[in-house]
Amino acid sequence: MLNRSSSRRIFLRTTLILPFFYKMKAYSVCTPTPTQPKGPFYKKIYDKSNNDMTNNGEAIGKKIKVYGNIFDSKCRTIPKAKIEIWQANSFGKYNHKKDLSKSKVDNNFNGYTKIHSNEKGEYFFFTVYPGHYKMSASSIRTPHIHFKITTNNKSLTTQMYFKGNKMNESDYFYKKNIYNNGLEGILNSNQDLHSCEFNIII
Helix, strand or coil: CCCHHHHHHHHHHHHHHHHHHHHHHHHHHCCCCCCCCCCCCCCCCCCCCCCECCCCCCCCCCEEEEEEEEECCCCCECCCCEEEEECCCCCCCCCCCCCCCCCCCCCCCCCEEEEECCCCCEEEEEEECCCCEEEECCEEECCEEEEEEECCCCEEEEEEEECCCCCHHHCHHHHCCCCHHHHEEEEECCCCCEEEECCEEC
16 A cells, blocks of 8 residues: 555656646647658649549549548648649549650549638548559659648648558658658548548648
8 A cells, every 4th residue: 555655756746747748649649741842743723623533433543532631730720721632643644744654644534623621621522542653763653642731821732642552661752751640641441432531730
């Protein structure tokens, strides 16, 4: 049985540690999403601005719904944040004049759109699982989706990778970030529609 002196020491130790623990826990939740490069296929002007990039399901490839929340560094949701999205089609081809690869073009997949988070800071869009592609003879980019988030006073450009994809570990831009968990979307599969959650902290 603990004596009164021992009990007091444990109480004081716990009282001092708990605030630090919760502060660290909150900090980890609010760690900003790592910055990633725009890459060569960013477009400032979009041909299409809505949350369906699949042309009503006509695009070729695995259909996915990407969704999540936009947060600030204090974990408060950000409403009406502008979200620019661009990616390769399911064959690894961008709808961009600089993409000179011989990968297949999908005329039902534009690959570029712009949406906004709602009043609760939530967003979603429908797309296809992007294909991988070569950067050079010895370098391959793993499947990923580009994001550019703009609020009233901040901007963040990043990329989402798919958790568990074996190509991630050989991707230069994925490997260079220590905080890789902040770049990974979690893919959930079912027979009708695949979904992927990706929360962004700016």
